Amino acid sequence: MRKLFFTLLTFSFVCLSSCSDGDIIDVELDFEGNYSACQGVKGLVLYKTKSDPSESLSVIITSLTIDDLLAVGDDNTFTTAKTGTLNYRTYSNTKITGTDLFCKDIPSSDINIINDYDSSCEAVINTTLTEDDNDGVPAALEDVNGDDNLENDDTDGDGLPNYIDEDDDGDNVPTKDEDLNKDGDFTNDDTDGDGVPNYLDKDDDGDGIDTRDEETNTQDQNPINDVTNNDIGADYLNKDVANTDTPPATVYRKHTISQTYIVILNLKGIDIEILSQDELDFGELSNSKTKGTRTVTPAFN
Numbered sequence: 001m002r003k004l005f006f007t008l009l010t011f012s013f014v015c016l017s018s019c020s021d022g023d024i025i026d027v028e029l030d031f032e033g034n035y036s037a038c039q040g041v042k043g044l045v046l047y048k049t050k051s052d053p054s055e056s057l058s059v060i061i062t063s064l065t066i067d068d069l070l071a072v073g074d075d076n077t078f079t080t081a082k083t084g085t086l087n088y089r090t091y092s093n094t095k096i097t098g099t100d101l102f103c104k105d106i107p108s109s110d111i112n113i114i115n116d117y118d119s120s121c122e123a124v125i126n127t128t129l130t131e132d133d134n135d136g137v138p139a140a141l142e143d144v145n146g147d148d149n150l151e152n153d154d155t156d157g158d159g160l161p162n163y164i165d166e167d168d169d170g171d172n173v174p175t176k177d178e179d180l181n182k183d184g185d186f187t188n189d190d191t192d193g194d195g196v197p198n199y200l201d202k203d204d205d206g207d208g209i210d211t212r213d214e215e216t217n218t219q220d221q222n223p224i225n226d227v228t229n230n231d232i233g234a235d236y237l238n239k240d241v242a243n244t245d246t247p248p249a250t251v252y253r254k255h256t257i258s259q260t261y262i263v264i265l266n267l268k269g270i271d272i273e274i275l276s277q278d279e280l281d282f283g284e285l286s287n288s289k290t291k292g293t294r295t296v297t298p299a300f301n
């Protein structure tokens with residue numbers, strides 16, 4: 001639909017501009033792609049720019065910040081509708097940057113605006129946060145019970161659903177390290193042959209001692225570095241080493257969860273002097289704050 005909206009916009013500008021003043025103004029509104037954002041002196045500015053010819057399309061919304069757009073609720077979504085001011089501008093400069101135009105308290109004196117059309121509009125913003133553990137297990141496999149709901153699969157019961165749990169079985173061996181043969185398939189690594197793949201098996205070697213408790217050398221929440229027999233490898237994969245003398249684990253490792261925000265902007269009720277349009281799909285926000293991580297150390301159980 002974006003293409004259609006911009007095509008309509010282009011047509012309207014060309015026709016009405018040429019009809020109103022007699023000059024043919026060759027305007028091609030080719031604002032494809034993501035929009036940017038910065039905190040301007042008058043409020044939050046959401047904008048797109050293009051060159052050849054140099055043009056900008058921007059919306060200023062007061063009493064709103066980029067952080068506000070990312071403040072999702074428990075359902076990982078955020079929605080708001082604010083009154084904003086839309087500006088479509090053309091420039092004589094051969095090159096423009098949104099940072100120069102919108103993000104500085106005093107714009108460069110080199111900027112030369114030819115036309116400036118403005119309209120109040122309604123800015124409807126819809127944000128969705130997606131989280132992932134990046135543990136290499138496809139989402140379909142993290143849905144252990146196969147009910148198409150990722151929120152109710154928590155193999156180790158630590159409060160983190162498997163799709164954001166980088167140690168799914170809570171044995172303090174990260175899931176990515178439980179693909180022993182490194183073939184990318186987590187289902188074919190089953191050291192003790194009990195039918196439960198290692199990444200979901202809290203006793204990988206089946207010796208009766210939980211993997212997380214097989215720390216014979218160092219108590220550092222890392223059973224990988226506890227090796228009694230170098231020929232076989234780590235004790236948690238060696239059924240012949242079942243050391244019960246060392247204290248059991250009492251904490252989980254710190255987990256890192258990646259976060260990606262999708263912030264969609266739709267503009268409604270545009271009515272500038274040369275164009276009236278009900279709705280404009282402005283696209284998706286491009287900003288460094290839309291990608292990040294959070295860390296959590298789950299409560300031990």
Ligand SMILES: [Ca+2]
Nearest residue numbers: 135162165168
């Ligand atoms: Ca996982």
Ligand SMILES: [Ca+2]
Nearest residue numbers: 169171173175
């Ligand atoms: Ca594990």
Ligand SMILES: [Ca+2]
Nearest residue numbers: 171198199201
């Ligand atoms: Ca395991």
Ligand SMILES: [Ca+2]
Nearest residue numbers: 205207209211
């Ligand atoms: Ca074991």
